Amino acid sequence: MQPIGYGNLTPARLDATFAALADPTRRAILARLATGEASVRELAEPFTMSQAAISKHLKVLERAGLISHGRDAQRRPRKLEAAPLAEANEWLERYRQFWEESYGRLDELLEEMKRTAKPRASGRRATSKRKGRRER
């Protein structure tokens, strides 16, 4: 529940991004590409996986817009595309912000409730206390 505008983030795109990020091999590939371009063969090296299997992962990443490939027809080096990752991060950040803002108001409300705590509000802690001896 977060009634906030989400600008130009499209659900389908976020969906593709998060789905792509949900796999450890694909995250490892992205981490590798964060250090620079690499060919499929180079990307396959650290994994005990066929190039075909790696290519499948690359296709998912490519469809999500997380990577692209260069013009070199032979090598087709893959490179990282930062924008979708930034969008996904922005979404998570807003989600977090919604709760942080709500909880920030809850902090203030709780302070106020502590100051004016009635027996009803503070339960057993206040039932036996006279007025003037209430907590805070």
Next chain:
Amino acid sequence: MTTTKAGGRALQVTTPSDREIRITRSFDAPRQLVWDAYTRPELLKRWLGAMPGWSWAVCEMDVREGGRYRWVWRGPDGAEMGLGGEYREVVPPERLVTTEKYDQAWYPGEAVGTVEFTERDGRTTLVTTLRYDSKEARDAVVQSGATGGMEMGYTALDTLLASIAAA
């Protein structure tokens, strides 16, 4: 990224399983007060949601097992956002389990939210876990191609959770 104020009040958002999202936060108050702030409409309205430009239109809560709740916010240009559901477990002041479903339901099924209130040394830790229906939900969201403002926010949440679930 998760730091708010001093005093260990940092908000944490985690994904403990493939269908869940969990929000953890502690408060400098005994849990009875936090419970009240969650279960009494006049208190809840003062802190939950209500972003700039939006205000509460409906806040009805029948806080008992089997009771229902309904929340609606009204925004610019008459836009409305509503959700509601049922109280499944009400164990004051420690545990609240509700179902939740938005009016703009792009996904089948309901989410189930569990809020756990734990008190220690006068401070309360609140752990909120939302559990979602998965695969079908994700497909529905993708097919709907929902666009525009606030709806996007809700859709994005469901999309994220469904994505994680389906992975």
